[in-house]
Amino acid sequence: xxxxxxNLQDEGEAFYFIADYHALTSVNDxxxxxxYVKEVALDFLACGLDTSKTCFFLQSAVPAVTELNWILxxxxxxxxLERCHSYKDxxxxxxxxxxxxxxxxxxxxxxxxxxxxxxxxxxxDQKQHMxxxxxxxxxxxxxxxxxxxxxxxxxxxxxxxxxGLDGAKMSxxxxxxxAIFLTEKELYKKIMSIRTDSTPxxxxxxxxxxIILALYNLFATPADxxxxxxxxxxGGVGYGEFKKRLFEAAWSFFKPMHARRxxxxxxxxxxxxxxxxxxxxxxxxxxxxxxRVRSAVGLR
Numbered sequence: 001x002x003x004x005x006x007n008l009q010d011e012g013e014a015f016y017f018i019a020d021y022h023a024l025t026s027v028n029d030x031x032x033x034x035x036y037v038k039e040v041a042l043d044f045l046a047c048g049l050d051t052s053k054t055c056f057f058l059q060s061a062v063p064a065v066t067e068l069n070w071i072l073x074x075x076x077x078x079x080x081l082e083r084c085h086s087y088k089d090x091x092x093x094x095x096x097x098x099x100x101x102x103x104x105x106x107x108x109x110x111x112x113x114x115x116x117x118x119x120x121x122x123x124x125d126q127k128q129h130m131x132x133x134x135x136x137x138x139x140x141x142x143x144x145x146x147x148x149x150x151x152x153x154x155x156x157x158x159x160x161x162x163x164g165l166d167g168a169k170m171s172x173x174x175x176x177x178x179a180i181f182l183t184e185k186e187l188y189k190k191i192m193s194i195r196t197d198s199t200p201x202x203x204x205x206x207x208x209x210x211i212i213l214a215l216y217n218l219f220a221t222p223a224d225x226x227x228x229x230x231x232x233x234x235g236g237v238g239y240g241e242f243k244k245r246l247f248e249a250a251w252s253f254f255k256p257m258h259a260r261r262x263x264x265x266x267x268x269x270x271x272x273x274x275x276x277x278x279x280x281x282x283x284x285x286x287x288x289x290x291x292r293v294r295s296a297v298g299l300r
Contacts, residue, residue: 001121002043002047002049003047004154004156005044005049006047006048006049006050008119008121009049009053009054012119015054015055015115015117015282015285016044016049016055016056017056017057017058017111017278017282018037018040018041018044018058018059019111020037020058020059020060021059023036023037025098025104037058038268038271041271041274041275042261043180045261045271046257046258046261047257051277055278055281056275057278057281057282058275058278059111061275061282062114062279062282062283062286064114064283064286064289064290065107065110065111065286066107066110067290068110068113068114068289068290069107069109069110071293071297072106072109072110075136075139075143076103076136076139080105080132080136081102081105081106084128084129084132085125085128086104086125086128087101090173093174095173104129105129105132105133108129109132109136109137112151113137113149113151113289114285114286114289114290115282115285115286115289116148116149116285116289117149118149118151119151119154120133120151120153120154121155121156122155123155123161123162124155125161125169127155130151130153134150134151137149137150138150144296144297147296162218163211163214164177165177165178165193165194165211167211178190178191178215178250180254180257181258181261184251187247187250188247191215191243191246192240192243192244192247194211194212194215194243196211196239199239201236201237202235202236203235204232204233204234204235205233205235205239206232207229207232207233212239212246213225213228213229215246215250216228216245219249219250219252219253220245220249224249228242228245
């Protein structure tokens with residue numbers, strides 16, 4: 001997600017926020033939430049987000065998003081939300097569910113429409129939520145007039161879904177993630193714990209749904225990736241060796257970012273300033289949209 005966002009910052013006016021309202025559906029400790037917010041900000045900046053090109057802010061710094069969330073919820077059919085795969089998946093996994101989790105796509109819609117968004121970079125798992133956002137925007141415009149742009153999803157197919165350690169979608173909810181800024185030793189341990197089958201070293205191995213190959217493709221050169229694919233099919237190389245190569249490619253990719261993150265961590269006031277400036281800019285844009293919304297629905 002970060003890589004896609006950073007690539008797009010050179011192609012137009014970009015608004016990126018840390019979703020601290022959304023985080024409340026799973027984080028109930030205030031100190032933990034504040035720590036997560038700081039860590040995500042440092043991660044994003046260390047990975048290359050340029051705040052001279054983007055508006056980077058906290059979701060909660062723009063109160064209008066909850067106002068718009070409520071207005072949109074009055075038009076959103078229950079059935080539309082009941083069909084969302086993400087919610088149904090969490091229910092099936094017997095994870096805790098709340099109204100906030102159920103109505104998450106409505107707040108996501110407000111997040112998008114509030115900044116007159118044209119293009120939304122999302123993972124494949126969010127494609128349905130983007131369709132919901134478009135449906136809600138269309139319904140609002142049909143009811144009250146042409147107030148909102150109809151946003152488009154941008155899905156980078158090569159990284160549409162990143163697999164976790166167990167092969168399911170990588171998600172904190174599933175406890176199968178590899179954090180970006182692990183130490184070298186921690187990253188090695190995580191990668192070596194990736195689940196594999198019992199195929200002998202000298203036998204060919206299935207490339208279909210391979211966690212190692214899918215992750216290696218994110219970091220390796222095309223030639224190195226194709227070499228690994230060939231070795232999978234020919235046999236003679238074990239999963240342990242493949243995991244070591246994955247670790248080396250991932251560590252090489254993230255190592256320079258570690259240095260940048262340490263530099264940013266030494267100046268916490270800088271992050272606060274970025275949030276203050278970004279929040280002010282986001283509020284100004286959101287208020288111009290909300291003037292139209294309130295007028296359209298009849299609010300003074």
